[in-house]
Amino acid sequence: MRIPRPRSLAGQLFAMQVVLVAVIVAGCALFAYLTDRSQAEDTARRQATATAATVAGSPWVAAAIESADPSTALQPYAERVRRDAGVAFITIMSPDGTRLTHPEPSEIGRAYLGHTEQALRGEVYSEKHLGVLGPSIRTVVPVYEDGGTGAGGERRVVGLVSAGITIQAISEQVREQVFWLLVVAGGALALGGLGTYVINARLRRHTHGMNASELSRMHDYHQATLHAVREGLLMLDGRRRIALVNDGARELLGLGGDAVGRPVDELGLPPGLTGALLAAEPRVDEVHLTADRVVVVNTSPVVGGERRGTVVTLRDHTELQSLLGELDSERGFTQALRSQAHEAANRLHTVVSLIELGRAEEAVSFATAELELAQALTDRVVAAVGEPVLAALLLGKAAQANERGVELVLAPDSRIDDGVLPATLPARDLVTILGNLIDNAVDAASEAAADGPPEGSPARPGALRARVTVTAYAEADELLVRVHDTGAGVDPARADEVFHRGWSTHGPGRGIGLALVRQAVHRAHGTVALAEGPDGGAEFTVRLPLQSGVPA
Numbered sequence: 001m002r003i004p005r006p007r008s009l010a011g012q013l014f015a016m017q018v019v020l021v022a023v024i025v026a027g028c029a030l031f032a033y034l035t036d037r038s039q040a041e042d043t044a045r046r047q048a049t050a051t052a053a054t055v056a057g058s059p060w061v062a063a064a065i066e067s068a069d070p071s072t073a074l075q076p077y078a079e080r081v082r083r084d085a086g087v088a089f090i091t092i093m094s095p096d097g098t099r100l101t102h103p104e105p106s107e108i109g110r111a112y113l114g115h116t117e118q119a120l121r122g123e124v125y126s127e128k129h130l131g132v133l134g135p136s137i138r139t140v141v142p143v144y145e146d147g148g149t150g151a152g153g154e155r156r157v158v159g160l161v162s163a164g165i166t167i168q169a170i171s172e173q174v175r176e177q178v179f180w181l182l183v184v185a186g187g188a189l190a191l192g193g194l195g196t197y198v199i200n201a202r203l204r205r206h207t208h209g210m211n212a213s214e215l216s217r218m219h220d221y222h223q224a225t226l227h228a229v230r231e232g233l234l235m236l237d238g239r240r241r242i243a244l245v246n247d248g249a250r251e252l253l254g255l256g257g258d259a260v261g262r263p264v265d266e267l268g269l270p271p272g273l274t275g276a277l278l279a280a281e282p283r284v285d286e287v288h289l290t291a292d293r294v295v296v297v298n299t300s301p302v303v304g305g306e307r308r309g310t311v312v313t314l315r316d317h318t319e320l321q322s323l324l325g326e327l328d329s330e331r332g333f334t335q336a337l338r339s340q341a342h343e344a345a346n347r348l349h350t351v352v353s354l355i356e357l358g359r360a361e362e363a364v365s366f367a368t369a370e371l372e373l374a375q376a377l378t379d380r381v382v383a384a385v386g387e388p389v390l391a392a393l394l395l396g397k398a399a400q401a402n403e404r405g406v407e408l409v410l411a412p413d414s415r416i417d418d419g420v421l422p423a424t425l426p427a428r429d430l431v432t433i434l435g436n437l438i439d440n441a442v443d444a445a446s447e448a449a450a451d452g453p454p455e456g457s458p459a460r461p462g463a464l465r466a467r468v469t470v471t472a473y474a475e476a477d478e479l480l481v482r483v484h485d486t487g488a489g490v491d492p493a494r495a496d497e498v499f500h501r502g503w504s505t506h507g508p509g510r511g512i513g514l515a516l517v518r519q520a521v522h523r524a525h526g527t528v529a530l531a532e533g534p535d536g537g538a539e540f541t542v543r544l545p546l547q548s549g550v551p552a
Helices: 009-056 059-065 070-085 167-207 212-228 247-253 271-278 318-356 360-384 388-403 427-451 513-523
Strands: 089-093 125-131 134-144 157-166 232-237 242-245 283-289 294-303 307-316 406-410 466-475 478-485 527-532 538-545
Touching: 009 070, 009 089, 009 125, 009 134, 009 157, 009 167, 059 070, 059 134, 059 157, 070 089, 134 167, 157 167, 232 247, 247 307, 271 283, 271 294, 283 513, 318 360, 360 388, 360 406, 388 406, 388 427, 388 466, 406 427, 427 466, 427 478, 427 513, 427 538, 513 527, 513 538
Parallel strands: 406 466
Antiparallel strands: 089 157, 125 134, 134 157, 232 242, 232 307, 283 294, 294 307, 466 478, 478 538, 527 538
């Protein structure tokens, strides 16, 4: 047996709202009916009281009551006043209750049906009583011998006046009001139902016809998925404000707890990354740099009749970028080793040939000279740099530079003992910093050597051979790394631009090395500066604190 699917949330709300509107309208109608009936009875009582008091206050009425034939004079007067006042009856009677007037002439001379004791004592008395014309609301007022209602001292009551309105007349008036009340209530109910239907139809579209349990389950899955995904997830609304952000995106972008609801352009992100998030067109696997990380950005607009926002996914590319950098270095080392192997083969053939020619001494001299050159640089690096990762990097970069005709020199004052670097300063970041600075310096020195000095200008001393000089030493609380070259240098006005992603003198697809340098320096709470070097080329100086969290 198939269990019927629960009514959708919109349907449930529609039914509840219709019932609620119906109950409210019915309650208001009942309250209005009871109020109208009570007000109708009060109005009838006041009308009867005013009519009876007016008739009783007439001196002519008091005189006519004591005349020989009071009914002949009073009956036409009472009927005329009754019609003008809109009451059911006006009965003028003697103090003993004998009727002198009545709408039914046959009732004249008979006893009045009702209570007169209070009126005989000089009081105005109202009551609901069954009379000849049916149940009515009536008021009895005393008539004094000279007219009036008893003011001015004790006076004799010569008669009574009773005026009343039948309950039937009041009911007819209330029924007419109730009819129009029901018309208005029905209209209110119809309008309320129509408005409720329109609102719930819109709600049904937005909730896709799901019921409350389905929406609750979807919310639970949504929250679980949001926090389980390791990649960064960011959702922007149509006004480019953050509508949703998960833990991964907060960590990758460095966002605080108040990020939701803030515009993207007020988050303090790098311009390139901000532009990618604000772009109307989709972005696929774009690499951007934040202060501390390399992130891969993908964006997809959410469109449903109108632009509703953008879904952004972020992947942490920092570790991968470091590995790619190391892989590039390994490729360079491999190429250098291949070239050195080729050169070594040439030199070995030369040594063998010299021996075959009987020139053994010249062969030994040639072989030891080449070994001394290679061993001198190795000894210098090993003696000055005790950190094994940096020593290996310098030796590898020296071999690469030599293959490109660039001499890599380690400054005499360089000194980094093993164990000086704190655990908070990863060797991988040092490789990123020093490796990229040396690569850029080798490129600049090699290009400058290939281009030669500008036409008409004398050659600079020391410019006959391209050279890159590295200075690295630890002192007190900081590590200093300085790299300068014999290249063409950088315009001081563009000193800050070189650290932006995409800036390069080698065309598109380059320009990430120096941006990674600044990012790694920022992670280590250090500084990096660009100036003109002693050989006329660029000089980069990096200062890194050796104590955790202390800016250099």
